[in-house]
Amino acid sequence: MSVMPTTNASFSHLLRVFLRIGLLSFGGPAGQIALMHRELVEDRHWVSEEDYLHALNFCHLLPGPEAQQLATWIGWRLHGWRGGLAAGLLFVIPGALVILVLSALYAVAANLDWFEALFLGVKAAVLAIVVQALLRIAGRALNTRFKQGLAVGAFVALFLLDLPFPLIVLGAGAIGMAVAAIRPEWLALKQGGSVLPSGPRPWRSTAQALVIWGVIWAAPMVLVAATLGTGHVLWDIGAFFSQLAVVTFGGAYAVLAYMAQEAVQGFGWLQPGEMADGLGLAETTPGPLIMVTQFVGYLAAYRAPEPFTPFVAGLFGAGLTTWVTFAPCFLWIFALAPWIDRLGSAVRLKGGLAAVTAAVVGVIANLTAWFALHVLFATVGETQAGLLRLYTPDWLSFDWRATLLAALACVLVFGAKWSVVRVLGVAALGGLVLGLAI
Known part of the structure; x- marks a missing residue:
């Protein structure tokens, strides 16, 4: 795999980008993988096309959500453990908070006719x-x-x-x-x-x-x-x-x-x-x-x-x-x-x-x-x-x-x-x- 320069991917920049991805990652795995490709490969060139596809195939080998694991791998590739942890968490946290609120509303309103x-x-x-x-x-x-x-x-x-x-x-x-x-x-x-x-x-x-x-x-x-x-x-x-x-x-x-x-x-x-x-x-x-x-x-x-x-x-x-x-x-x-x-x-x-x-x-x-x-x-x-x-x-x-x-x-x-x-x-x-x- 080719090694990409990471001088343009500071940790603070990584946090901002993955927060944006976490907030916009609708559409299931296909939409999420396409969004990350556009943001990280096409727009910012943080990861090469070859590396991205190779990592995606790797994530398909693993149990669990491949898009979230791909985000974690990219963060790990750019900034080691803290980058992987930050990218993986930011991919999950926005949706988790929304689901939590909706689950609480569902629990109290499930028996209402409307x-x-x-x-x-x-x-x-x-x-x-x-x-x-x-x-x-x-x-x-x-x-x-x-x-x-x-x-x-x-x-x-x-x-x-x-x-x-x-x-x-x-x-x-x-x-x-x-x-x-x-x-x-x-x-x-x-x-x-x-x-x-x-x-x-x-x-x-x-x-x-x-x-x-x-x-x-x-x-x-x-x-x-x-x-x-x-x-x-x-x-x-x-x-x-x-x-x-x-x-x-x-x-x-x-x-x-x-x-x-x-x-x-x-x-x-x-x-x-x-x-x-x-x-x-x-x-x-x-x-x-x-x-x-x-x-x-x-x-x-x-x-x-x-x-x-x-x-x-x-x-x-x-x-x-x-x-x-x-x-x-x-x-x-x-x-x-x-x-x-x-x-x-x-x-x-x-x-x-x-x-x-x-x-x-x-x-x-x-x-x-x-x-x-x-x-x-x-x-x-x-x-x-x-x-x-x-x-x-x-x-x-x-x-x-x-x-x-x-x-x-x-x-x-x-x-x-x-x-x-x-x-x-x-x-x-x-x-x-x-x-x-x-």
């Missing part, structure tokens, strides 16, 4: 947005028959067989690494590769990062265990989202169905439709879409607040969720960034990533089907037929208003190609009209 009508439209719009994400990712990722088979297999394993999400991700990665060694063309991998860089391997810096950020990651969980015990909801929140941080390959859409099913069916923190509400809030705010986890953490603690008040418990739940979601992101970057050239040459690792990306399409298809059922029907049951888990919607609970609004959102997303924020606004207004007038 609020339910508003989110009738939001749910419908989110369904269209998730369908768009599914088609966009499938078109880019499924460029071989083998990848298409992985996607179908992942969907069947999740939707019909109810297999654990981490098993799907890890299994796909293992299959991809094995296939890359014997049939790389099945994964559309290029033969050969770049020469491994010479020089000592950065074991020392990696070990330091693992120890320091491992302690930072675990610190609030130790505090919760010591003061409230492992039976408290805050412990459950921290443990669950810590696990999620390790398997969140493919972004927020990929992990959302698993998170929703566990939060709704496993822990009873949310109602089915509330996960779509949370994603709608996350879509309208800057920062990574994975910030929807903060919405879940706030409501989970708010609804089981003892020994705190609901609002204070919600703050703790949201804060803990954000901590254990993003502390691992800094750990991955600071521990592995010195290895970026070597990882970029690892064919088997690339094969594992390609397989995981293909499986993620099936995961998002599972999310789409799950959302569609719970948005379009008020009551959805489950039955077991041998090894198969079947969803059984109550046809009498079919919601024609949500269906109409979802169709409108699809027209605006695919036909008019409106932005996410505009579609959510129109659908929310439509929900108010239909929900209050009828």
Whole structure:
């Protein structure tokens, strides 16, 4: 990788630029990555095109939000640990504060008629947005028959067989690494590769990062265990989202169905439709879409607040969720960034990533089907037929208003190609009209 001069990237200048990026980073990973490219590569020339793309590929190898990790890597490249920490935090903090305020408002207003009508439209719009994400990712990722088979297999394993999400991700990665060694063309991998860089391997810096950020990651969980015990909801929140941080390959859409099913069916923190509400809030705010986890953490603690008040418990739940979601992101970057050239040459690792990306399409298809059922029907049951888990919607609970609004959102997303924020606004207004007038 070429080394860029950093004389024009003072630390104070870096802070100002990444605060601007954090405030303007709407539009999901694609929009955020494009924004950083314009600000940092095209306008300021802080990072070369080659380095930027190489780092982006590296971040795709990691669990967690790739745009936030890319921001952290750029900060690390320019000003070491303090630059990476500043860039990563500034990318997250503006959206986290907005989501916190919206989550608090949602908790107190969720039972009001006008609020339910508003989110009738939001749910419908989110369904269209998730369908768009599914088609966009499938078109880019499924460029071989083998990848298409992985996607179908992942969907069947999740939707019909109810297999654990981490098993799907890890299994796909293992299959991809094995296939890359014997049939790389099945994964559309290029033969050969770049020469491994010479020089000592950065074991020392990696070990330091693992120890320091491992302690930072675990610190609030130790505090919760010591003061409230492992039976408290805050412990459950921290443990669950810590696990999620390790398997969140493919972004927020990929992990959302698993998170929703566990939060709704496993822990009873949310109602089915509330996960779509949370994603709608996350879509309208800057920062990574994975910030929807903060919405879940706030409501989970708010609804089981003892020994705190609901609002204070919600703050703790949201804060803990954000901590254990993003502390691992800094750990991955600071521990592995010195290895970026070597990882970029690892064919088997690339094969594992390609397989995981293909499986993620099936995961998002599972999310789409799950959302569609719970948005379009008020009551959805489950039955077991041998090894198969079947969803059984109550046809009498079919919601024609949500269906109409979802169709409108699809027209605006695919036909008019409106932005996410505009579609959510129109659908929310439509929900108010239909929900209050009828």
